[in-house]
Amino acid sequence: MSAVISLTDITKTFARFDEQGDSGKDGGEAQGITVLKGITLDIAHNDFVALQGTSGSGKSTLLHIIGLLDRPTSGSYALLGHDTAGLDDDHQSDLRNQALGFVFQSFYLIPYATALENVILPGLYSGKPRVELQARAESLLEQVGLADRMHFRPSRLSGGQQQRVAMARAMLNEPDIVLADEPTGQLDSTTSAEIIKLFHRVHEAGTTIVLVTHDADVGREAGRIIKLHDGRIVEDIR
Known part of the structure; x- marks a missing residue:
C-alpha cells in the first residue's frame, strides 16, 4: 500500500545561544540542539499509529513536521505524494487545511464562540458555502454526542465535551489524516476511553491517524506503535 506520509532522513535542529547572551550579544555564539536525528518512516493509508517516547524524545517535533506546522532542517517529506519542500508557506497552508485534521x-477552542462555531472555523478557508459547512458541523456534533450542546460556549462544557468538539472540528474538512498530540492528556480514564472510541470510529471510516501519547494503554489502542528515543526511532511494532 502506498504511503500517505513518507519521511526520509529527517533532522531538526533548533538554534540556541550560550550563556554569554541569548541573542548572540556580548560574545554569545549560536549553538544547535538536534531534536530529530535521521527519521525515515512511511505511514500507509488507514494506518493507526501511536508515537511514543519519553519527554524530549522528539515525538511532538516529528508530529509538527508531519502536520506542516514546522519544517525539517534536512531530509525530505512527501505528504499525499506532494514534496513539501517545494511548497511555499501559502501552498503548505492549503495542503494542511485540505488534508489534515488536528x-x-x-483543545484550543475559541472561548467566545459556540461549539458549532468552533467546528465550522476550519471550513471558512475552504470556500464552501456557510450553509453547507453548518450542516456538516451540526452532523459531526451529533455524531460525537453533542447535539444538545452545540450552542454552548467552551466554558459550559466539560473537558471531555471540549475534546469532542475538537474531534468534530478536526473532521470538518474530511481530512485524509488526523494528527493528535496527547488528546487524552487532560482527561480522566473514563473520558479518555470515550475519546479513544471516537478515534476508532474515525479510523474505521478510512482515516489515517497519527497519535502522540505518553499513555501506554492509549498507545496499545493503535495498530502500530513507533517508539522514539533521543531523536531516533528505536522500535516500530505492529
Whole structure:
C-alpha cells in the first residue's frame, strides 16, 4: 500500500545561544540542539499509529513536521505524494487545511464562540458555502454526542465535551489524516476511553491517524506503535 506520509532522513535542529547572551550579544555564539536525528518512516493509508517516547524524545517535533506546522532542517517529506519542500508557506497552508485534521491536548477552542462555531472555523478557508459547512458541523456534533450542546460556549462544557468538539472540528474538512498530540492528556480514564472510541470510529471510516501519547494503554489502542528515543526511532511494532 502506498504511503500517505513518507519521511526520509529527517533532522531538526533548533538554534540556541550560550550563556554569554541569548541573542548572540556580548560574545554569545549560536549553538544547535538536534531534536530529530535521521527519521525515515512511511505511514500507509488507514494506518493507526501511536508515537511514543519519553519527554524530549522528539515525538511532538516529528508530529509538527508531519502536520506542516514546522519544517525539517534536512531530509525530505512527501505528504499525499506532494514534496513539501517545494511548497511555499501559502501552498503548505492549503495542503494542511485540505488534508489534515488536528486534535491537541489543550483543545484550543475559541472561548467566545459556540461549539458549532468552533467546528465550522476550519471550513471558512475552504470556500464552501456557510450553509453547507453548518450542516456538516451540526452532523459531526451529533455524531460525537453533542447535539444538545452545540450552542454552548467552551466554558459550559466539560473537558471531555471540549475534546469532542475538537474531534468534530478536526473532521470538518474530511481530512485524509488526523494528527493528535496527547488528546487524552487532560482527561480522566473514563473520558479518555470515550475519546479513544471516537478515534476508532474515525479510523474505521478510512482515516489515517497519527497519535502522540505518553499513555501506554492509549498507545496499545493503535495498530502500530513507533517508539522514539533521543531523536531516533528505536522500535516500530505492529
